[in-house]
Amino acid sequence: MALLDDKDRARTFYRCLSRVYDRVNPVFWNEDMRDRCVELLEVVEGDRVVDVGCGTGFATEALLEVTSEVEAVDQSPQQLEMARRKQGLDDVDFVLGDAENLPYRDGVFDCAWSSGSIEYWPEPVEGLREMRRVVRPEGRALVVGPRQPSNRLLARLADSVMLFYTREEASEMFREAGWTDVEHHVMGSNWVDDDALVTIARNPG
């Protein structure tokens, strides 16, 4: 597993990527997968959820369909600008912030969500620990992990800017960050045959 060695690389990458993001991303991560993940997290109306690394707000939109209390944070002003322009997202309080240094108080959320983001965190365990800090005891987290391209060239290219992990490595990271009841779901789309690892865990408090 490769680690991004500095956050500037992730930021530069996203600055360029935000222009084409919503057109490219659906190949790897689509509405169907997103909606299945929302069901897995079992969010109900009134739950306060944080979308960590919300990007252009793709998951924020889906979370808003199940609860009106959604907060969203991302480190890229360009991505946030696109998110807030989307219909239905104009009421969301977007915050510029870093997953590994979340600007939210302890235990204020019922659930934490993160999709398409962890692969760019230089210290993923730190980010997971921060997610646990802001989630109340017995609250849950769902993280959609990276999907490694099966094409060898693409895989090598992706591995140079992203983090990839196996199911075992994911379990280890979540446990190290203090989460329990860690479970994984493998999810694919019809477009490509590479599966994404979706991890759900509980905050023991």
Added chain:
Amino acid sequence: MRESLNDILCCPVCKGDLELEITEQEGDDVLEGTLHCGECDETYEITDGIPDLLPPEMQD
């Protein structure tokens, strides 16, 4: 950002509470202002409704 958002925000570095100072507002929407951390004396800008709560070393 809504004024009430500050109830759940904190300093990204020391996790201390933030003091909100508003310079431009529309209803309960804060458009321009600052969030100040008394614990580490850091000031975070709110620009065009979005608070920049990135740790200082990550800010542009």
